[in-house]
Amino acid sequence: MNIKQQFKEGLITQNPVTVQLLGMCSVLAITTSLFNGVGMGLSVLVILTLSNIFIAALRKIIPNKIRIACFIVVIATFVTVVDLFLKAYLKELSASLGVFIPLIVVNCIILGRAESFASKNSIAASAIDGIFQGLGYTIVLVIMCVVRELLGGGTFGGGLLGEGAKGITIFPAEFAVAGLNRPVGGFLTLACVIAAMQYFLNKPKKKTEKKEEVAQ
């Protein structure tokens, strides 16, 4: 088992959002305040880890032909558990995420990890994979939230910090780009995040290519 490699894959080289391009819907829709982003990220992390553990444990029992249906039932069960938990203890989060909590069922990240990792690996490895992939997802959500909130409303940490949990004002709202809070801002911010990721991932490759060219 290679924890270090799994850590690097989950957070950078195989990041579920910026490299595997999965689970776009929630990333675009709910990243308007830090509270939403952290809440959604942690919910997905918990569900992903639990469903990975469960599917890895059941991987020898589940028949190959109906495996997708079985995965979905396992995932839907955990999503319902988390949904009920949030409704009971974190009402505000549940209200502001709305339909996107039950929609974690069809979040491709979870089904994708179940299919490509948990159904082939041991329970411990799957659990660690779930945690790191979930962390990778959470980090992207947090980056998106911070950028959109700061440039779109001039605040930081909405829902978590500041007076009445409205966030700490960095600069007055009239200087902000209001469009970033709207759908278009989600698309543009994600585009920039992925572009930055591609730029940094390709940088070392380019250097070696250049060296090769010089050598030739």
Added chain:
Amino acid sequence: MDWKNLLTIAMGAILINNFIFSQFLGICPFMGVSKSTDTASGMGLAVTFVMGLASAVCWPINHFILTSETLFPDGNNLAFMQTIVYILVIASLVQFIEMFLQKSMPSLYTALGVYLPLITTNCAVLGVVLQNTQNSYNFIESVAYGITGGLGFLLAIYLFAAVREKLEYSECPKAFEGFPIALVTAGLLALSFGGFSGLKLFG
């Protein structure tokens, strides 16, 4: 039936609250299957069909079984099972449609190909069913919302695919190549759809 109400639902689902551009439901197939207008329109039609059918099937299940007042007179109903039941209904529905098309309409089946099973994990389908429940629509409203929501998806994915075909021939910064520039395109389309948000019908 109140046609004004239905028209409001339809315009809302197609233009004002478009599933892709203002609700962010179904982004995965929207990004994945939009490289050419042919596959995009095939996918859009298939999604429309499944969304309409899923709305029609899930409404009676929710109304007569999960939240039925005759079965559960004390109010301890099975509403918490909604997510699980809905996703199972959608998965089996997609499987059933796949088998049906394979037997009776092989030409359409081959045209849709791999996209058909992918509809199961399309958040737009589960999203529309969940919203029907949340908004407590009646049967006709649910089906209308499902079908028009699907048509909105079709419109969005077709427009996007048409732009994306042209995008192949244009140059853009290296880091933005491929997926990011497609996202920027989608963002601009979302901006133009944002213009509908002020639209108000009857009122």
